[in-house]
Amino acid sequence: MKKKAFIIVFLFLLSNYPLINAQPWVTVFEDRVKIGETIIVGDYKIDVTLEKNEMKPYAIIYEDEEIKKVVGQGNLTEIGNMRIVLGSYNAENEDVFVALQYKPSLTKEISPKNGASFEVGDYALKVIESGNESVLLSINGDEVEVKAKSVRVYDKLALEYTEEVLKVYLANIQVKREERKDYELYYPFKGLKVKTRDEVQIPITVHNNGNEELKLQLRVLSKPFGWEVKFLDESGRYEVDEIALNPKSSSTLTLFIKIPENAKGTKEIRFAVGEEIGEITIDVVRDEVVDIAIPLLNVESEAGQNITFPITLRDRGEEKVVKLEVTEKPASWDAYFLMGNQRVRSFLLEGEQEITLFVKIPRNAELGEHRIKFSVNGIEKNVSIFVYKTYKGEPAKVSVTVKDEEGNFVKKAKIIIGNKTAFTDSYGKANMELKPGEYKVLIEKEGYETVEEDVTLEDGEEKTLEITLTKLPYYFELEGSGDTVAVTAGSIGSYTMSIKNLGKEEDSYLLSTFDVPEGWSAEFYYAESPMRKIKINPGESKEVTLRIVPPFNAQPGEYNLTIAVDSSSGLEKRINLVVKLIGEYKFEMYPETPMVNIKAGKEGIAYLSLENTGTAPITNIKFEVSAPQGWDVKVTPQVIPELRSLYFEEGGVRGISGSENRLTVTIKVPETTPAGTYQITITGKGDQAQASTQITVRVTQSSNTAYIGILVLVLTFGAVIWMMRRVGRR
Template sequence: MRRFFVVLLLFLLIVQTVSAQPYVTVFESRLAPGQMLKVENYTITIVQSINGSPYLMLKLGNDIVGLKPFSFGSLMEKDGIKILMGSYTEEGGFLVVSVKPRFLTSLKPEIGARASVDGAIIEVVGVDNHSMEVSINGTLKSVQTNKTLIFGKLVLEYNGTVLSIYAIPEVSEVKNPRYVVFCPYEDVVVSGPFDVPITVESLSEEELTLNLSVFLPPNWKAGFFYNGVEVSRISVPPKGTITLTLHVEPSSNGTLQFSVGDFLGRIHVRYRGIEVLIPYRGIEAEAGNVIQIPISFEGNGIVEFSTFNTTPGWDVYLKAGGYRVRTFEVDGSSTATLVVSIPRNATLGDHKIGLLINGKPYFLNIYIYKTYLGQPAKLVVVLRDENGNPVRGWVSIAGKNLTASPAGSVSFELKPGQYTLIAGCEGCSQKTEKLKLSDGEEKTLEITLQRADYYFKIELESDVVTLKPGTGGSTRITIQNLGSKEDKYTITVEGLPSGWNYLISQDPRGESPVESIKVGSGESTTLYLIIIPPFNVGSEELKVKVVVSGRTLRKTIPLTVRVENPATLTLNVDNPLLTVRAGETTATALWVDSDGPVTNVKFSVQAPNGWDVEVVPQMIPRVGPEMNGNVVVSQGPVRAEVRIRVPKSTPAGTYTVTITAAGDQAKTQTVITVRVTQGSSGAWVGIVLLIAAFGIVVWLMRRVGRR
């Protein structure tokens, strides 16, 4: 009968808790004298009076807030705690303890509504007229209208208009307590790490060894410390007291649970987190500018930063310590810089930028009052060598190839876009740069060109050298060392005929000849190439090559050598008019001379058929002046003889003989007149023949006249 009555009372209690704000049964068992039941800050014990009668005692800390004789069916109610007493035996009194859970939060009956409480994520996934479907950490549950649902340490109540969420208080049973644990905090509001002093008092006559444990929400850190040393077990002297420090580093709202031996405690933490101060929320700016805004952070913990709702082409980031940061730690206070890089083609008007800091949205409005949208970009490229000196090289971009000025600069006007630029110079390695030009951007790009170790440039003063036989001609050679190291150069000439000579000198007269010359990096030198022809060379034109050789490079330049020989031959005859009888021989002296050296003078003749004409000697090796050291010595004319034999059958008359003298450098000719005569007998025969011819003519005239 008593058991039935207890069940009936329990049923009525449950019905009452369902119909009103919910009560939850947290203990249903016997509690022996000397044992203690702890419900949050309250303790429930059974004590005996002087006469041995049992009493039910309720204490809040050290204060007695309820004391009632233990009687079957009696009910003690205080501050949200209901204690229903049942039977009492030698094993103790039977108790049913129900408590009103602590309200945490509420959700509207809207799909997608969610809350995070005590490490659990609760989300509404379905609603109808009779119930609400929720997901608790991924587990689906149904809460009926005007009913409650208990899930772990949570109580969910749905009244048709709102879902209320409660936390069930922690209940611990301490049997035969040998020590007392005191924690001064139950609910704290913090913005970073904090310390909790926990006192342990021994009630035992023996030394106690107690294990220490901490149960944390995700991403929290905590530990017990004693005299600055982290501990997981402590020893308490008999009847002694020690104080521990529980160091906690929260990262969100939640409940910390800990144990000291058999004692279970909890601390509810409301984490204020990091306070963010953004001094400006609306700014006017010109397109192409970079805006920097200081942001202050107060508190302790981790800051997570991201952006949203950013206009394409804008670059928005947080900078601290010289780095672009997304996550960093704040210990007390810290400052970072919000950097907003505005493109030059930004449109006029308002642009709203979203900042997400630890999950909380902030907004920055930027008004663009000036833009460069559609305007061409101006690019200036400056070429330098590794020593910073200007380089007059070349730059190629977008199909345009330009040569740099003496200052090493080149200017372009280009459409906005992505480009590949190639730059180089003589004696340098080409360099490629990729760049992006924005609307209306004015950009200067400095490019350092790496010179080759050994490279040079040569230049001739003239590509034609004109000279005279026996007299040298010169041209100036400039060698410019474009390499990064000193080099040694030699100059040779290829293609000169045998007998020709050349000389490399530091002066045009050949007084300072050199075989080679050293030139420092970036320097230049001037030498003279002197070409010396043979004394007997004639007028001609030669194609030769001037070869300049360095350590690793060999360059060739064509050169034309032009010889102008002013020498002229003269041919004089002692007797330019000769008379000779037919069948006889005549002769006269020839004198050959020249105002310049002429070699290999040969003779040729033109005479009537059958005549025998010869010049003795037929060839003269050399005529004209000669060099004797630096003195020109004239040798005078050279004598030859022309001999003419006239055939006997040659009729009397006047004839000409042409004599040609041709040397390597010059040529000339002369004419000799020859008068041929006959003997006396021959004269009479001629007269007779004339008379006979005359007689025949007279006879013919008479005969014709008769007719």
């Protein structure tokens, strides 16, 4: 026994020196471990336990409370970044030698130079000497030589020197050790031979060897698909999932196992009481007339897919009538049997036959596992499908493509599905989103026969519909260049419209106008020629122009008229047109007297006339005055609310503006103003236009003022002569 253990450990330690270019391993734990103790390495937990019947140690490796592997004595087992081996077992001390290695990660890669130093984790490294054959390092004060093309392990470091490159690996992992549990698990047998539909009850005894109360969970870790396995109390009446044990006491449980009718072969059941693992092997003996082979038992799929389970049936040397029946399936799922492409419920089996269980998953299937049960000649079987993606509650998407009989895309076709409406684009396509359900699809387009179809939409479904529309024998489309046209008074307005024959036959069209304002002219032209009727071939279109001429005295505003197009086949189209007549806003101001004479210090009056020379009224005219400084100029009235056109008509009589178009300008000249000619500018500003004019004012002096001026001149000349004589004597 000791020799065998030594060889195992020796082989394990040899694995510390892998071949060149292989991933190195670092030993992170090696010691004797008591049965029941636990070693924790990173995310892994290793429970060391003992098989009670054969007294052999083994280790159970957990990751996140899930059993990943069970390691027996003498086996080198690798899991993730760790490997483990169990060596010799000492029955007297109840301990086993355990060695653990961890795959370190590459932390540093350098070309070593003498004297270079660096740190890796808690290790300080310094290059003492490097060469082609080896590199000598100081690690935390210890000299370590790494030979070329080899790996050297130092504590949790692995060092590899290849082609003058030093690679440093670090096993940065913590190892903890927990004491063993103070309880034991006993059950009388590990192997059973049973028949189908048998019920087996296995007593399991749990001893609490400790000095404290224990609460242990009961779990079934693994069982054959379709088998019923559960824990019952000692009486076998109640199902339990946890037990409580007083110190130094025992409790007996019952492991209940029900063998299904379709069971066969050797099966294993694994269970756990607390952290103690138990295992039972059951050999099922059965006598079947038909062998049933189902290679696929559980598959994964997203909702909306079709799944097939191949089934092979073999007889036992004689012909048999095989009856097939799907006995259970999820609601709204569809499942049936196929032989080739034919649905079958029974057939004559001779030798071997392949059949298929076809399962259609609805798109609104619930997430999770779903079971389909079926029977072959009364032998119950089942398979399951795990739905990992569903479209439940998602809207369905419908893509509709509309074409005509010649395969051309039909644009602006109206698509009505439920309470939603869409129109096709230039490629005849329209996309819509709707809730799952059954709908009527209505497709309408002027000039085509209406099409109606039924459609069923499932959750999240993407469905494509192709619709063909048939043209009507007679139909035309009338399109205008808008519903308004602007015309300036006294000019000609143009409105263009297109007539397109969408029918299958040639047709002619009569054009006319209604509600044309009195005095207006409205005529149709095609190719610069007046016309009233036009003939158009199928599929062709022609442009017609309506020329509108308002009378010269028409007032600005909006006028309505109607364009009518009637086909010889009895169809008619109308355009209600609004004609916006735009007026000309313009007025003039001029003085009635070109010049006004005013004496200095006096007041004078001038008159201005205003005339609206446009075609539309001008409103809210106010006046601004520009005059010499100190002059007082007033305009009366200060505001003219409306200045009507010279050409307005009332009662059929043309008139002009009256007194309201005359302005009175009062001008007061200061007394000190020298005689002369002066200009006054008056500007009228309305809401729509403005105009300006000038008044010339000639200022004259009074007679007294003239005499005073002459006297001043005489005195001035006298003073000059006296000064000249006096200066001359000197």
